[in-house]
Amino acid sequence: MFNRIRTIIIKEFLQFLRDKRMRFTLLVPPIMQLIVFGYAANFDLKHISTAVIDYDQSVESREILSRFDSTAYFDIKHRVRTMPELKELIDRSRVILGIVIPAGYANDVRSGKPTSIQVLLDGTDSNSAMVIVGYLNRIFGSYNRALSAKLVTDYGGVTLEPRTWYNPNLESRVFFVPGVIALVVFIVTMILTAMAIVKEYEIGTIEQILVTPIRPIELILGKLCPFAVVGIIDVVLISIVGRLLFQVHIVGNPLVLFLGAIMFLLSSLGFGLFLSTISRTQQQALMTSFLFINPAVMLSGFGFPIENMPQWVQYLTYLNPLRYFVGVIRGVYLKGVGLDILWPQLLAMAVIGISTITISALRFKQKLG
DSSP, X not given: OHHHHHHHHHHHHHHHHHOHHHHHHHHHXXXXXXXXXXXXXXXXXXXXXXXXXXXXXXXXXXXHHHHHHTSSSEEEEEEOSSHHHHHHHHHTTSOSEEEEEOTTHHHHHHHTOOEEEEEXXXXXXXXXXXXXXXXXXXXXXXXXXXXXXXXXXXXXOEEEEEEEESOTTOOHHHHHHHHHHHHHHHHHHHHHHHHHHHHHHHHTOHHHHHTSSOOHHHHHHHHHHHHHHHHHHHHHHHHHHHHHHHOOOOOSOHHHHHHHHHHHHHHHHHHHHHHHHSOSSHHHHHHHHHHHHHHHHHTTTSSSOGGGSOHHHHHHHTTOHXXXXXXXXXXXXXXXXXXXXXXXXXXXXXXXXXHHHHHHHHHHHHHHO
């Protein structure tokens, strides 16, 4: 019995080791994923994009701002003059933190009166917002101790006045539920599409279809449309469940979310179709799908801030349609922004979707020929 089992084991090892694609799948992707994940999976926040409104324009205001600039945690990238300018920067996700120094700040500090500095946080990522509040408390605590030692009069202290936009209570479900929509649609449509055409090859029906008047492009569109409908249904279903069970409401226009879902489906279906053209069996298609899905999720900004990733990893995220759809969903759900803010993400998904479907269609036609 053991000899027969040993023979089967040897036979299975030889079988997949002879397959070049299987050898590649077993060895190369795990190493690549380890490298990417090692850099991308990082909860420590550094170089937080910050904007400043300094109504006081004094030595004291510049001194407190220098404490932000001197750390690796904050990068003051914008100095604006009005609240609408600051709001637009936060709406466009160009900054995460806004610092507002009031007029008369220097006079209050010099006279020892208690004063406050307002900070505005983008609360769409609740985990990052809580970490940032911890950094701010540390900086303000150090600053107050330095002022107390420097001033002769009794010092009332500079207090932090935080305001969190879009998710005031920093609830995790408000952050995660919208992102789940993107993940579910991406995984379901990718896997279904990747296995659809390969299944026709495996069961031998592709030849029967090809002898009919149906052209390859018609076959592709006929295969993709049902999965697109499934993706739209998933978006609607998860949105309803999220509202009923978790009280996560859509703040913006649902039509913008619907348009974003269509653009995203172009991308996910295109990638799934591409994977089906490079796979020979459903098992290969399924394994290849997960090897693609895992890095896409990690580099989407769903769990880890993209701004905190190394620069070369951030460049990789621009090729990831999930990054743009997560931004669209959170923009519509939490910020209530519209096409005037989100059009770059929609355009990027459209370009990626059209490109991947075109390349996949050409590969499929070449494979048939």
